[in-house]
Amino acid sequence: MKKEDINVCIMRVAGTNCDAETKRAFDDLGVKAEVVHSNEIVKKRNLLDYSALIFPGGFSHGDYVRAGAIWAKEALAKIGDDLKEFVEEERPILGICNGFQVLVEIGLLPGFEGIAEYPEAALATNTPIGYHCSWVYVRHENSGKCIFTRKVAKGKVLRIPVAHAEGRFVLPKENENRYLEKLYGNDQLVFRYCAENGEPANGQYPINPNGAFHDIAGICNPAGTVFGLMPHPERSYYGWQLPDWTRRERTLTYGDGRLIFESVVEYLTKKF
């Protein structure tokens, strides 16, 4: 696929609020991206016209019930078949923050056996409890499966901010170890919260900002084409967005978040 043929769908519902800056990231890479209300996709049944799908951050439908749950059920009920086909064709799907919560609630992540009937993980209420906005470090753990981080070397530490109240990644207690092994075995683990030098957070707040199990910040599906993460790469796209950019002699043009957008564009141009 030529870069100019790429058409990214940034889907939104009531309460989505990170769509504009997510679109700006693709704009900057010279890739066409459209912000589309889910009502329109439902009406036109045109999800498959797009080359990639993004579930951006926000508070979809107020996140009443459980973060991401309402949008997930809506998407499954109204465009579930198209979504399934989208995944089967290995077109990329990215969920950022609330989008990650949606992907987990849909059953797409971890998605050990395709779309799960019931969520196999959850993004639970933070510990310590409450909304938390800060810059964190995440270490790249993926060995090459995740198409969203192919431009990031394994072990590299990225700096990206988080802002959420429900971001504590958890697996069902009875399957915790088995699922974790699967995540490693399938190369589904993508980002873990860590210290600046890359040492694991080991659950220590605020290095791990939400108490996530195994410091997990982002995972992909077994195919590596569906990826969800709590941090916001679109807020770490430009150098001037960094929290200490004023300390540098020369301001960086870009931040670490850009690598994720670059990776998916490269995947699309190579694969399709």
Add this chain to the structure above:
Amino acid sequence: MTSRLYIKRNLDFELSEINVLDADEKELLQISSELGVGLSLKEMKHVKQHFSKKGRNPTDVELQTIGQTWSEHCCHKTFKGDIVTAKGKLLVTNMFKEYIAKVTRELNLPWCLSVFEDNAGIVDFENGYAIAAKVETHNHPSAIEPFGGAATGTGGVIRDILGVWADPIACTDVLCFGPLNYDYEKLPLGTKHPNYLFKGVVAGIGHYGNNMGIPTVNGAIYFDESYVGNVVVYCGCIGVLPTNKFTRNTMPGDIAVLAGGRTGRDGIHGVTFASAELTKESEEVSRSAVQIANPIEEEKLKRAIIKIRDRKLGSAITDLGGGGLSCATGEMAHRSNCGVQVELEKVALKHLGMSPWEIYVSESQERMLLSVKEKNLQKVLDIFESEDIEATPVGKFTGNKMLQAYYRGQTVAELDLHFLYNPPKARRVARWKKPNLIEPSFAEPNDLTHDLLKILSSPNVASKESVIRTYDHEVKGNTVLKPLQGRYGGLSDAAVIKPLSNSWKGIVISCGMNPNYGKIDPYWMAASAVDEAIRNNISVGGRRIALLDNFTWGSPEKPDRTGSLVRACQACYDFAKAFETPFISGKDSLYNELRIGPDASNPVTPTLLITAIGIIPDIRKTVSADVKSPGNLIYMVGQTYHELGGSEYYGLRGFLGKAVPKVRTAQAKRTINAVVEAIDSGYVTSCHDLSEGGLAVAAAEMAFSGGYGIQLNLGSVPRARNMKRNDYVIFSESNSRFLMEVPEKRREQFEALMERNVCSAVGRVEKNKRLSVFGLNGKRVVNASLGRLRDAWKSTFGGQK
């Protein structure tokens, strides 16, 4: 209620005639109080006279509409009324015009596009875009229900920005509470504990801003005993709009479209409630005056309004705030010289059985009113539908300059707009007496480290990181200078936002507030607030500053409250004029008093918030407050005087003092211009203004935010000749002062630029992580590790270590 005064019409819905024609003075007041319309005797008599001429009584809908429109909250009667001395001599007519708006009028700056006209002030920005700004108060509701009160305060000010067709891009919040450790035993009856209010208000502000995806980027939290029972909640919002998309041109024949949330019984009489003192019964009586927040509804509304704006489908817009639909329809018609006819049964309701007056004055949230040409109506309704927003045409604008409301075919209100918008002029008595104060006398301590640590951990200085982290300050990805900077969560003097993808120009947002100085003299308090807001803005690289004024005062019916208000207003004029910083918008909240007995009440400490909106030509030149590199020089710009009245240092010892910080405008303007030039020339690597806690706190904050030590010599500090004590030099809170970090290689250029200014090198950035200050006699007076200073700063409210 006496049946003689209220004549119920025989209809299948609730409608009463209010028998003002037969009412004597006592009964007029009885009516005002029983209906909760909050009108004074003078106003009730004016109503009676008006309706006598008409030969009929007003309906409840009419009287309620009058009550809302004439409330202090909606029409600012004190600011627009006559102020007289105790002997009846006229001091000033219309303080708003004579002090606040006068600055803007006299400065007559071309970049002020729309001031005091609309829901928000509008100034020019860049590439055909303008900045809209507004700050609101939501004190009374927050005192009753902190979460809902603060959340709807934020929601309300965001709608003010939507109400000028602007896209909200940033929020601010300034909050004042009683001491969090206030003794429960001392809490007046019916008052909620400061700690409860603090938690609720912070949660409410975060809830609304975070859910709507608008970053909360600047603010302050202030504590004082007078805020027990008088919580202060200032909510601000900044927006941007394409200048050529702004329309305010309602014509007869246009349709009135009500869009957003449904109308319910929540928020009835919010404005009349806000225009009275709080009492121990407020909880019971006024609970329904607090609205319920639904940020997701407003997020949808925002999307639809921006689409309607971009396609230019509306002819005017306003939000429904105080007074609900009655004020919104009336104002929209009045400002375009139209009339309006409203059919109240068309309003979508939350519950059945609401009477027409309730529908008309309800302040249910997330509602906007648009005027739309008939040919565009369907397109507008389609846009609202595409965002799942309920929108209903509820009436039509006319040419007859009347406000007419109908319900099921019956006329329920028919008011002359000229009458409605020309209430009888209020008359307030003002008296200000200089308080009898003295300067304290106590021995100078040998070592000031302990005092510095105490001040760093005092509630008004300590880091508010634990609060700021619960607000999303990064959403939209445009926050260039954040409320928490760098690795150590260091502080910022101002926030910088880069709102346009195709421009490096930024918006600089800062504030200033010094309630403590007002206890000595409200004039110098206001002067200091103006100076502080401006110097915070300048510190990071801001300029071309516009100001917003927000007054929180006690009851204007008490002469001493009004007296101090007049003094503060005079200072607003004097200093905004001198600094050439026009006021573009403002709001006053009066009646912030807690009644504690039949003749006794506790007023709020007069609290003036000045918000400054500046611009920076290139955000890449933004300067933060954290020191950058060992070896760099630290300069102090501006003169230090013996001005510790109302200071943190005196406060620590239980003194108020007398020598309040003043503002010397000629000198201050020179300083400000030089600071801007030095920043633009690239000589400055960090800059921080001096405020609470003076030089000591400013230097400590710069050091521990940057992670490098600072060594200072007090002997080099430019100061008044009578400054002979180390503690006074280091803790004085004189205005218009800055600390600037300059690399050695820029020394000559910087000093040349500063030649005509009061400026001298006072120290250096050091590799060793300590703050050491050497006193006037060369002996060390402060010596503390950055870790210890930072821990003290973060010990009070918490924060990341």
